Amino acid sequence: MTQPLVKVEGLKKLYPVQRGLFRKATEFIHAVDDVSFEIAPGESLGLVGESGCGKTTTGRMLVRLTGVTEGQILLQDTGSMIDVANIDRDGMKRFRRRVQMIFQDPYESMNPRRTIYDTISEPLQVQGIGTIAEREERVAELLELVGLIPAATFMFRFPHELSGGQRQRVAIARALVIDPTFVVADEPTSMLDVSIRISIMELMLNLAKEFDVSYLYITHDLAVARYMCDRIAVMYLGKIVEMGSTEELLHNPRHPYTRALLSAVPVPDPSYVRPPVEIEGGITKAINPAPECRFIDRCPWVQDLCRTSDHPPLEDKSSGHMVACYVVKKEPV
Numbered sequence: 001m002t003q004p005l006v007k008v009e010g011l012k013k014l015y016p017v018q019r020g021l022f023r024k025a026t027e028f029i030h031a032v033d034d035v036s037f038e039i040a041p042g043e044s045l046g047l048v049g050e051s052g053c054g055k056t057t058t059g060r061m062l063v064r065l066t067g068v069t070e071g072q073i074l075l076q077d078t079g080s081m082i083d084v085a086n087i088d089r090d091g092m093k094r095f096r097r098r099v100q101m102i103f104q105d106p107y108e109s110m111n112p113r114r115t116i117y118d119t120i121s122e123p124l125q126v127q128g129i130g131t132i133a134e135r136e137e138r139v140a141e142l143l144e145l146v147g148l149i150p151a152a153t154f155m156f157r158f159p160h161e162l163s164g165g166q167r168q169r170v171a172i173a174r175a176l177v178i179d180p181t182f183v184v185a186d187e188p189t190s191m192l193d194v195s196i197r198i199s200i201m202e203l204m205l206n207l208a209k210e211f212d213v214s215y216l217y218i219t220h221d222l223a224v225a226r227y228m229c230d231r232i233a234v235m236y237l238g239k240i241v242e243m244g245s246t247e248e249l250l251h252n253p254r255h256p257y258t259r260a261l262l263s264a265v266p267v268p269d270p271s272y273v274r275p276p277v278e279i280e281g282g283i284t285k286a287i288n289p290a291p292e293c294r295f296i297d298r299c300p301w302v303q304d305l306c307r308t309s310d311h312p313p314l315e316d317k318s319s320g321h322m323v324a325c326y327v328v329k330k331e332p333v
Helices: 055-062 089-098 116-127 132-145 164-176 194-211 222-228 246-251 256-263 304-308
Strands: 006-016 028-039 044-048 070-077 080-083 099-102 182-186 214-219 231-236 239-245 315-318 321-323
Touching (some): 055 182, 099 164, 116 164, 231 256, 239 246, 239 256
Parallel strands (some): 182 214
Antiparallel strands (some): 239 321
16 A cells, blocks of 8 residues: 555644633634645545635644644655644754745745745755756746746746736746655646636646645635546535545535535536525534534434534444444445
8 A cells, every 4th residue: 555645634723713821722723633634645635615714724834834733744755754733843854855835826925025036946045956057947948837938038027017917927837946855736727717727727737746745635615626636625614524536526526515515516508597595594603513413503404412422433334434423334245
């Protein structure tokens, strides 16, 4: 069995709501609460869910832009697994070389005073890779790979001189310039025009194969997740409620929240009559949530067992199809 590239176990992130000068906080926002998953080398895992469910916080913890309250983030490093959540300062530089992030907003993720060359070459400079001439050659190579041709005409421009799609291509080049093995992509196409999204997605897939990169692809768009990802994990209020291979999860959703997400996907057929959505109500607060299932107030399948038990564990219900629900039964092998 192949050792996973990334293994997340019991990951938690709590934000204090309020605290006094001489007293500890008693209320916390459970942004990410006991999340576990694995990503194999060369695999793309999609993390989907509505705004505020904890997707971006999870991604930021994986690249150590946000601290970890509890849990482990294990990264494969020369045959062994290192705990990223507790990495020391000396190991951080090596970690940054292996793990990068592509941010959602191509307008805010770049310094407007730095040229495109400065933006892409900065990781090489920080890591002490190559001479100035070698860095310039490497930047030109990446610009051509991401479709900014000829590279010489883009290298010394500033971000405001580029379109949104071109800036996102620069962001992709910056993330890949030091040959990382794992990239967190936080909705990299959501702020782009629909007409150019597919070209950026196709570019990311091709570069993943060429550089042998694994993605954690964060998105709220199930169509994008289907195109980009080998597996999908569905997140609700800080918990993963369903996870499985992309086609299996989309064709056979077993958690009521996943079914509700799929029922909201637009259908390009004016004669199609959409069935009524099963769930009701709104999202409950993530401040000191009750130990029961996070979806209990909106679930159409709720039973007495759900009300008297803690949040259901994420269990394999059929051939790797993981569901966190007491009502969903395991299928016979």
